[in-house]
Amino acid sequence: MNAPAETVVRVDGAAKKFCRELRRSLWYGLCDLGRELAGRPREDALRGAEFWAVDGVDLEVRRGECVALIGHNGAGKTTLLRMLNGLIKPDRGRIEMHGRVGALIALGAGFSPVLTGRENVFVNAAVLGASRAEARRRFDDIVEFAELGEFIDSPVQHYSSGMFVRLGFAVAVHFQPDVLLVDEALAVGDIAFITRCLNRIAELRRQGTGVVFVSHNEMQVREAAQRCVLMHHGRATPYADVDDAFRAYGSLADRNRRDVDAGYVHDGVVRITAARIGPRNGGGRLGTGDDASLELDVETDAACPAAELHLRVWTPQGQLITELRPLARGQRFDLPAGRSRVVVDIDDWPLPPRRYRFAGGFRRDGEVLGWSRDLAFVDVDGAGEAWLGEGLVMLRASARLVPGTAA
Amino acid sequence: MSAERHTRRLNVTVYSPAPGLGRGGTLLADMRRDLARSGGLAWQLAVRDIRSQYRQAALGLLWAFILPLANTAAWLFIQRAGIVKLAPTDLPYPVYVFTGTVLWAIFMDAVNAPLQQTIAAKPMLAKINFPREALILSGILQALFNAAVKLAVLLAALLVLGVNPGPAVLWVPLAVAALILAGTTLGLLVTPVGILYTDVGKGLPLVLQFAMYVSPVVFPPPAGGWGAVVFALNPLTPLLLTARDLLVGSAPAQVLQSVAVSAALLVALGGLWLVYRLAMPILIERMSA
Missing domain, CATH: 3.40.50.300 (P-loop containing nucleotide triphosphate hydrolases)
Known part of the structure; x- marks a missing residue:
């Protein structure tokens, strides 16, 4: 081996x-x-x-x-x-x-909508190169894996998209x-x-x-x-x-992203001229578990009352991690004409070491006042806290063994 | 189980830009292998299509001969009303035109099958690797099934009309198979380009309509003039005449010609199968483009 x-x-x-x-x-x-x-x-x-x-x-x-x-x-x-x-x-x-060679590419390709799941299993198996005998041998496993129950004898046009994909996948992985x-x-x-x-x-x-x-x-x-x-x-x-x-x-x-969208949207009433994120006590890089703060430099031509701040944190691959909406607590800003600064404090940064992207800006009752997809980027260090897992958030956790107990 | 899988000798498939024709021996071996492999799949696809087709149609099997029936009615009207002067036929005209239109419908099914099957399977072709021959075979199986339904009705109708084919009827399947062979060959000829350009699919019915009038379908071959030459050169003429003669119990006059045409068609079909095979990867590239 x-x-x-x-x-x-x-x-x-x-x-x-x-x-x-x-x-x-x-x-x-x-x-x-x-x-x-x-x-x-x-x-x-x-x-x-x-x-x-x-x-x-x-x-x-x-x-x-x-x-x-x-x-x-x-x-x-x-x-x-x-x-x-x-x-x-x-x-x-x-x-x-x-x-x-097996392929999980077009699940359920070759399914005929008016035929039943059972009939389609045999057609699909043949498409994937399995003999009828092999298909018959695997049939029960396939139905069990797809969790279709009695729907196996209904026409697949009545399946939900989830059922359709489940059946397609089940056929594909059983050879x-x-x-x-x-x-x-x-x-x-x-x-x-x-x-x-x-x-x-x-x-x-x-x-x-x-x-x-x-x-x-x-x-x-x-x-x-x-x-x-x-x-x-x-x-x-x-x-x-x-x-x-x-x-x-x-x-x-x-x-x-920069190629596609080089910054700010676009003739907004509120312009975000700069954004910085880092440790709240200043200096160095942000680490997991640190208190962070995000500063937005804002510029408006005229006073702009009751602006709502919306922020989102993304992975660079475009997976949304969380949304920050101070409005949920009824918070609105009366932005004065000219320059001002908005500071957002984030306590106890809970996300594991990697790069993050902030998007966001100001709105009022659904109207966009000023917005940017690439407000700020931050590389989070693991220095503050040993990070041993994978995933989107870090939970502070410890485990202990309790001997001699049973439910 | 896994140990056995590890020691098994695996087939190695190689994909490279080299033209398929450069690999003569392997190519023929691959074709033979894929033809054998596609039998079961073709059967499954044919059963699937036939079932779906009839399960969603209230008239079911009736659709198999509604078109020839309508054609027959139209031509009977044209003849009876004297709109077109038709040469007299040996057979009663209703028998002549009904056998002709049914045989022609069988031929048309076979012509349309390869292109139709391949286009309908585009989503599968673009994503799954299965022996492409199965689509053509499935089309042939469906044409055979539809032909059997039509022949059953036709034979019943002939008996009602007082025509008894006698023992010669046993040869009818062979004659009809020759018609399906001719249809499949023509269909396969137009398929590669037909997949790229929809013009082919649109133009095909026009060409077939014209072909019907230079074949002995609704009127007999002209006795002389350039029309007679066209009919004589048309390879469908002996096939249709032989099939009709067998159906009505008269001695077929063009058996030798039919056999010769069928043999030539078989050779052509082999060549077109090769073309289809070589063309498929190139066409699939353009399907998703």
């Missing part, structure tokens, strides 16, 4: 180009078709309106390993996954897939693949079901399946993956450590 596990996915310099315009794209498709049928190699150079969606990616996945692909929308994750799945051919490079591709499949469904899915993926992994996992959900990636590949504009950077990968992704996320 000490020898490195067998490789099940090997990608060498894979690249794929796409076209931005539909009409040209169709025409290029026709040209490619002609070349393929004439036995000529593919056009290697970029044609007009084309770009490299995946640009020279290397990747190796071994048995029992889960590698996560992270990155922005449009970074090339799904395109890479589709090449691994053999749906589209690479324009450059080489991809080697060992054994049976032992050597490689499993997962693309945002767990974006729907309730927490209990997602947990069972992640457990099932872990179980397949223990049995020797190699997993490639695409998700925007940091928690799911941390739960499922041992290694990460960060994709950006079609290029891939491997990280042996998931934390490192997310740190790098976080700084990408900041830069990207």
Whole structure:
């Protein structure tokens, strides 16, 4: 077992180009078709309106390993996954897939709405390459996993979206693949079901399946993956450590946001000219457990009564952590004409070490007076408090054993 | 279980930009393997489509021959009213036109199947890797099923009209299979481009309508002139004539031609299957673009 596990996915310099315009794209498709049928190699150079969606990616996945692909929308994750799945051919490079490939990509694709769940299980199993005998053998497990009960004999058009996805997932994970591709499949469904899915993926992994996992959900990636590949504009950077990968992704996320939205909204009545966040006693970096304060420099042309302050704290990946709304306590500010400063005190900073983004501004009865998506960024240190877990918030906790008690 | 999985020799699949035709031997082996693998799936898909189709239609199986029935009625009217002067047929005209339109409807089903099946499966094609042959096979199975329904009704109607085909009826399935072969071949020919450009799907009915008038469907082949040449060159002519002769119990006059056309169609179908296979990854790229 000490020898490195067998490789099940090997990608060498894979690249794929796409076209931005539909009409040209169709025409290029026709040209490619002609070349393929004439036995000529593919056009290697970029044609007009084309770009490299995946640009020279290397990747190796071994048995029992889960590698996560992270990155922005449009970074090339799904395109890479589709090449691994053999749906589209690479324009450059080489991809080697060992054994049976399973994909959790289009859950329930091939379901017919008027057929019952039972009938669709057999159709879907056949689509995924399982024989009818194998499907029959697994049928009870599938129904149990999907928790459909008697709905299994109703037409799937009467299913809720959750039931639909549960059945699709159940069919997909009950046939032992050597490689499993997962693309945002767990974006729907309730927490209990997602947990069972992640457990099932872990179980397949223990049995020797190699997993490639695409998700925007940091928690799911941390739960499922041992290694990460960060994709950006079609290029891939491997990280042996998931934390490192997310740190790098976080700084990408900041830069990207700046590109999209370079600051303030926009002819507001109230302009936030500067924002700072740090330890309340001044100096140094904010640590978990410290008292913090956020200062906003504000400028208005005319006096602005009854302004409500709204603030939100986000992870750089765009996950909302919390909303601060002093208005909930009936607090409004009468902003004078000219410059002023608003100070927000946050006691006992409860969030673990990482980077955070503040968004927010002023409103009045639903009207936006001035707003910014990137009000301030703060890197929180772990110096003040040892941080041993994962997750969004830190609970101060200690555990003790009470011997000899029973319920 | 896991130990066994570890020691098993795994099939390795390689994807590269090299053109598929460059891999002659492997390509043929892959085609054979995928054809074998797609049988079960094709069956499942065909059963799924047939069930869904009839479960949501109040008239159910009736739809299988409403179109030929309507066509027959129209042509009977045209002939009886003397709107168009038709050459006399050996058979009573209602028998001639009803057998013709039913056989033509069977052929049309088969022509439409490959493109229809492939377009309907776009969401699956774009996301799941399954043997693409299954779609074509499923289309053929559905065409066969629909043909069986139509033939059953047609035979019953013939008996009512006083036509008894006799033992020759046993050859009818083969003749109808040849028609479905012709339809599938034509359908598969237009499918790759039809997936890229919707013009093909829109133009196909027009072409088929014209084709119907140069085939012995609603009137007999002209005896002379350039019309006779067109009918003689039309590969559908012997197939339709043979099928009709067998259905009404007369001796088929164009058996040899039918066999020759069928053999040529089989070869063409093999070539088009190869084209379809090579085209699929390229077309799927453009589906999601």
